[in-house]
Amino acid sequence: MPILTYREALNEALSEEMERDDRVMLMGEEVAEYDGAYKVSKGLLKKFGPKRIIDTPISETGFTGLAIGAAMYGLRPVVEYMTWSFSLVCYDQIVNNAAQVRYMSGGQLSVPIVFRGSSGGGLQVGATHSHTPENWYANVPALTVITPAFPDDAKGLLKSAIRSNNPVCFLENEKLYGYKDEVPEGEHLTEIGKAKVRREGSDLTIVSNSGSTHRALNAAKILEAEGISVEVIDLRTIKPLDFATIAASVVKTNRLLIVEENKPFAGWGAQVAYQVQRELFDDLDAPVHRLTSLDVPQPYNGRLEQYVLPNEERVVAAVKEVLA
Amino acid sequence: MPAADPAVKNAKTNTSSRLPELQPAQKIELFRQMVQIRHFEEKAKQGFLSGKIKGFCHLYNGQEAVAVGSISVLNEDDAVITAYRDHAHALARGSDANACMAELFGKITGCSRGKGGSMHFFDVKKHFYGGHGIVGGQIPLGTGLAYAQKYLGTNRVTLAYMGDGAINQGAVHEAMNLAALWKLPIIYIIENNEYSMGTSIARSSAGDPLTKRAGAFDMAAIQANGMDIDDVRAKTFEAVSLARTESQPTLMEIKTYRYLGHSMSDPGTYRSKDEIETRRKNDPIEIYKARLLEQKIATEESLNAIDEEALAQAQAAYDFAEASPEPELETVYEDIWTPEDQIPEFQPNHR
Numbered sequence: 001m002p003i004l005t006y007r008e009a010l011n012e013a014l015s016e017e018m019e020r021d022d023r024v025m026l027m028g029e030e031v032a033e034y035d036g037a038y039k040v041s042k043g044l045l046k047k048f049g050p051k052r053i054i055d056t057p058i059s060e061t062g063f064t065g066l067a068i069g070a071a072m073y074g075l076r077p078v079v080e081y082m083t084w085s086f087s088l089v090c091y092d093q094i095v096n097n098a099a100q101v102r103y104m105s106g107g108q109l110s111v112p113i114v115f116r117g118s119s120g121g122g123l124q125v126g127a128t129h130s131h132t133p134e135n136w137y138a139n140v141p142a143l144t145v146i147t148p149a150f151p152d153d154a155k156g157l158l159k160s161a162i163r164s165n166n167p168v169c170f171l172e173n174e175k176l177y178g179y180k181d182e183v184p185e186g187e188h189l190t191e192i193g194k195a196k197v198r199r200e201g202s203d204l205t206i207v208s209n210s211g212s213t214h215r216a217l218n219a220a221k222i223l224e225a226e227g228i229s230v231e232v233i234d235l236r237t238i239k240p241l242d243f244a245t246i247a248a249s250v251v252k253t254n255r256l257l258i259v260e261e262n263k264p265f266a267g268w269g270a271q272v273a274y275q276v277q278r279e280l281f282d283d284l285d286a287p288v289h290r291l292t293s294l295d296v297p298q299p300y301n302g303r304l305e306q307y308v309l310p311n312e313e314r315v316v317a318a319v320k321e322v323l324a
Numbered sequence: 325m326p327a328a329d330p331a332v333k334n335a336k337t338n339t340s341s342r343l344p345e346l347q348p349a350q351k352i353e354l355f356r357q358m359v360q361i362r363h364f365e366e367k368a369k370q371g372f373l374s375g376k377i378k379g380f381c382h383l384y385n386g387q388e389a390v391a392v393g394s395i396s397v398l399n400e401d402d403a404v405i406t407a408y409r410d411h412a413h414a415l416a417r418g419s420d421a422n423a424c425m426a427e428l429f430g431k432i433t434g435c436s437r438g439k440g441g442s443m444h445f446f447d448v449k450k451h452f453y454g455g456h457g458i459v460g461g462q463i464p465l466g467t468g469l470a471y472a473q474k475y476l477g478t479n480r481v482t483l484a485y486m487g488d489g490a491i492n493q494g495a496v497h498e499a500m501n502l503a504a505l506w507k508l509p510i511i512y513i514i515e516n517n518e519y520s521m522g523t524s525i526a527r528s529s530a531g532d533p534l535t536k537r538a539g540a541f542d543m544a545a546i547q548a549n550g551m552d553i554d555d556v557r558a559k560t561f562e563a564v565s566l567a568r569t570e571s572q573p574t575l576m577e578i579k580t581y582r583y584l585g586h587s588m589s590d591p592g593t594y595r596s597k598d599e600i601e602t603r604r605k606n607d608p609i610e611i612y613k614a615r616l617l618e619q620k621i622a623t624e625e626s627l628n629a630i631d632e633e634a635l636a637q638a639q640a641a642y643d644f645a646e647a648s649p650e651p652e653l654e655t656v657y658e659d660i661w662t663p664e665d666q667i668p669e670f671q672p673n674h675r
Binding site for chain 1: 403405434435436437438439440444446447448449453454455456457458461463464465466467468469470471472473475476494495498499501502505658659660661662663664665666667669670672
């Protein structure tokens with residue numbers, strides 16, 4: 001199986017879907033002539049031309065709303081945000097229009113659209129550029145929220161997202177663009193709404209997503225050397241939440257740690273913790289623990305930022321706390 | 325209100341660059357539409373005051389010539405999108421008055437199945453794309469409709485309406501920049517009724533006239549007298565022709581006046597009764613009525629008969645809405661997701 005970077009896997013998904021359906025087009029800042037701020041759209045302008053790979057002005061509200069309108073009229077746009085942090089500029093368009101126009105019209109309209117781009121912290125780009133906003137969007141009814149952690153899922157989930165007839169928020173991770181792994185060639189669709197056990201274990205379950213899945217896996221390796229067996233579930237889709245996969249694991253290990261990069265208050269992990277205590281109370285041998293970023297704006301300084309993020313050392317310590 | 329007279333339909337599918345002279349029957353149809361809207365709004369007012377219509381209810385009285393005149397120069401498959409003062413645009417696009425009134429009552433028979441309310445009318449079969457509640461938020465959407473019309477090679481155009489208050493929203497300027505940059509077949513229509521809610525235009529908007537906002541984008545701009553339906557038609561037709569033949573956008577400012585409050589909850593403290601009374605003397609329906617009489621196209625009696633018919637239609641819509649059933653509670657879970665056909669295994673669970 002070919003080894004691709006996360007970035008190349010996304011590029012392959014875009015390219016294959018655009019070849020398959022000429023209603024699919026990509027729009028965003030620097031996606032065409034610049035080949036993409038993170039090179040996800042590299043080579044696509046040459047392949048598909050300026051009608052379908054469209055450089056926009058720095059005007060998130062304008063081009064997001066335009067793409068939603070085009071989706072209402074039958075196109076299947078993919079909108080790239082240079083970073084999801086910039087989606088705050090057009091939050092109204094995503095929430096009020098993409099997510100709600102079908103409901104408000106009594107089902108007359110469809111909005112087949114994918115909003116995608118980089119997200120997450122750890123690259124010392126400061127508070128305005130380091131948001132991890134999956135829980136903000138997951139709070140909006142009718143939005144599907146996807147956060148792939150590995151190249152194969154990046155490809156398979158983006159292809160599925162483009163084929164969805166509903167609005168999808170697809171949050172990539174800036175730190176993972178260069179991550180390499182096996183990716184199936186050609187038609188490879190990953191089911192939306194299904195989590196994946198990325199590492200099997202018996203002492204404790206970690207539920208995580210995106211960059212935090214890698215932190216969890218690294219921590220699990222460290223803990224293995226100490227004789228602690230950790231199961232790691234990568235959520236992949238935040239909403240709809242695959243509770244069945246979480247439940248099957250918790251019933252087996254009886255201990256749960258949630259690792260998410262969101263700030264602590266009302267992050268998606270709070271929802272998971274709620275559902276686990278509500279439905280699996282008798283299966284728990286210890287209180288559910290939840291590790292998040294610290295409740296502060298993202299600092300620029302590298303040492304401070306690593307301290308804010310749910311890094312491996314904090315994961316290891318949290319696992320031991322739950323097992324104590 | 326589908327046009328019964330074939331001549332009216334022909335006028336609507338005209339693609340030449342000159343606005344054709346209307347036949348008498350077509351002129352009477354325009355009058356009928358304006359009167360229909362006036363009576364519909366009066367009935368809506370009655371429904372609101374008697375507690376049957378809830379939420380926000382923004383009425384169109386005084387502005388009828390704007391929606392009726394501008395939509396009358398479109399083809400039936402051109403797109404229309406507007407803000408929350410939207411009843412007239414739906415009716416002028418041919419939406420069923422019963423379904424519109426039922427929507428105000430929140431009934432399942434409403435044009436948005438009781439989920440939209442006054443501000444969120446939709447009738448996509450009639451190419452009416454809403455009914456939008458956030459000031460200026462519909463303007464990027466309308467620009468996207470025009471984008472798709474061009475992308476798909478339809479030769480259709482979009483009319484995107486906004487109030488004068490919307491012109492100070494960033495979304496509007498971002499959308500106008502994109503339309504000018506990418507040469508999109510769209511006509512932005514500012515319905516300038518002089519007040520954004522209770523704030524007069526002099527207190528909200530620097531730069532007069534508002535059409536100057538188009539200059540920065542090298543966009544065509546045109547003003548029209550919204551109290552004169554013939555002027556609205558002539559100017560809109562120019563803009564529509566530019567959009568259809570050259571794929572170029574236009575910003576229109578149509579000067580009008582609303583007689584009633586911003587919504588039904590308006591205390592009316594920001595303007596005088598004298599001002600409203602003076603402006604009511606310049607009524608678009610009365611002006612057009614006088615013109616039809618002067619041109620001997622109609623008689624006082626025949627126009628009164630149309631008025632009575634429109635009143636009866638509004639009453640029938642009211643009765644229909646009142647008699648319609650409430651939505652079943654289960655419908656709250658409907659209309660969230662479009663069924664998936666390319667990834668059928670994905671069935672989002674939202675309960």
